[in-house]
Amino acid sequence: MLKIGIIGVGNIAQHHLASYKKNPNCEIYAFCDINEQRLREMGEKYGVTRLYTSKEEMFAECPELDAVSVCTWNCAHAECSIAALNAGKHVICEKPMAMNAKQAIEMQKAAEKNNKLLMIGFVRRFGKDCTVLKDFVDAGDFGDIYYAKTTYLRRAGSPGGWFGNKSLSGGGPLIDLGVHVIDLARYIAGRPMPVSAFGATFKKLGDRKDIKKEKGYVASSTGGAEIFDVEDMATALVRFDNGIVLSVEASFSLNIKKDVGTIEIFGTKAGANLSPELEIFNDRNGYLTNVSFNQSTALSFDGLFESEINHFVDCVISGGECKAPAEDGVILMKILDAIYESAETGHEVII
Template sequence: MSKPIRIGIIGAGGIARGAHIPSYQSYGRDVEVVSVSNHNKEKAVECAEQFSIPHAYENEQQMLDEMDLDAVSICTPNKFHAAQAIAALKAGCHVLCEKPPAMTAEEAETMAWEAEKAGRILTYGFHFRFQPEVESLKKYIDGHELGEIYAAKTHYNRRRGIPGWGVFTNKELQGGGTLIDNGVHMLDTALYLMGYPKPKTVLGATYQKIGHRPGVGLMGEWDDENFSVEDMARGMITFENGSSLMFESTFAANIEELSSKKVSIVGDQGGAELFPLKIFQEKYDTLVDTTPAYVEKRDVHESLVHDFIECMLHDKQPVSTPSEGVLIQQIIQALYESAKTGEAVNI
């Protein structure tokens, strides 16, 4: 029997403990989480003890130098993604990096280049791709059931859903707010279903209207005095193939629903919506709506991590690729730039 894949975890916060580590450990004997690093050594030790991980580090570079790792998960604030991913790739590791890829498009491009140079997998934590509804709709699209996809619309809105933990409201560490936290998941899902077309023009607007003052916190009490990110982001993207996408996300807005997410796809032979999945077509001179009778329940974080493992074991292409990471980072950067200048940005 071959040796198990040796995994190191960079960052010992909620996403590492709640998703990555349990998902690796649930895979079986082919995988072993052997080390965890965190800038706060006590937190790394605590995490290691919680999950029976043999080694804990304060410095990820020391971990990479000493542990002979095959792969790492990067579960740190966005500011550190690029440097840590590049260091891991240079150490010969495959990399699963949480979303978004980086802070800038240039960083994402460098990460992609380093992965290609090293001949290692680099993939991102866009776990909504593993939702059974998304997978089903992707099969419809790949089977040409919807024809040419030329328009999409997406939103992920919360009435009062500002995270009251972590650094989600710290612009210096995260680079932004709702756009790159919850909104980016729906943005990626739409782009994935559209075939990740190359962006052409981006027009965006961001707002900070609620997070900078005290309020009702449905996801914990946030630090309103140090709230430095947007609580709403909106935009429209046009693509080189002529398609377009409208986007909206909020941490907090005066809307009816406490939380709502949706992706709408329009093709010349049919359309669809997520979540839940509905398909709209014209067949045999009849307008037909199709909904699934049953949708599988699944831990999508586990599916994401297990797919990463399968890619390493069987030399497969990951569902989320470095080139897609570059494209979505270009769009994110352009949305923020457009919001700042008030002008559309050409990519």
């Protein structure tokens, strides 16, 4: 039975917890959060009595902990993951891996030095839609993939709280939302290495607090200072070593009709659109054909976290190959760093 600790018992930690609870090989053992009130409430909710406001204290008093989920604000991912790895724990760290590539590399080194698993919460890799599409890509149905188009656009969807505070989040929609779709497209395309990026970021609409919303995205996280100093929209083109070019657009605020999230990939033999259900576009016997599925290929948020956490637990127990390793987190942070640098300089950045 693995003893599990959670650092940062906010919103996303609840998805980790629900998944650990269902896993017969896990015992939810200790919580750490700098917010004492939330720590107590979550302790009561999950029947956990080992509650700490300091991770160092948690590691000192619970040497028997096997693994931890790091679910804090982005600014604490590196510090908390490194402390856990140095205390001899396996770690799953939420996305984005860190604030920048420098921190991500330090985390990867800590995992290697301590010979512990550091998995990154690239949860979209665990979606059924991704699995099915990847099966078709791996079977060669797409031929050479040369272009991927990804969007994660919200019309008025700033998550609020610390997400808008650059010193706590590292950035806006690019590092928060773009990270999901860039990673997914790269993963589906066979994990090519990035070589350059050209990006632009905008601070035009801010967090649109004045909008009277009846439906649509509702801000969920409210901790941290109420500052909004991140970009509200970002766009970029990323070039990979195998010739693939990826375009990404991400926003918290944008004058668009409705929120959209798309992952499209284009190859010499077929193209695909991942949402809301997977569709494949190809040609047969001189006719343009569209392939649809006789089973659901839609994304299910709950199923995602369960598969992700089950995989983490399996990797810890069996030492098997991790589907979302630290090295991919480092590569993603290098891409994000390059896009932000390009947005500042106005030039393409070599990665």
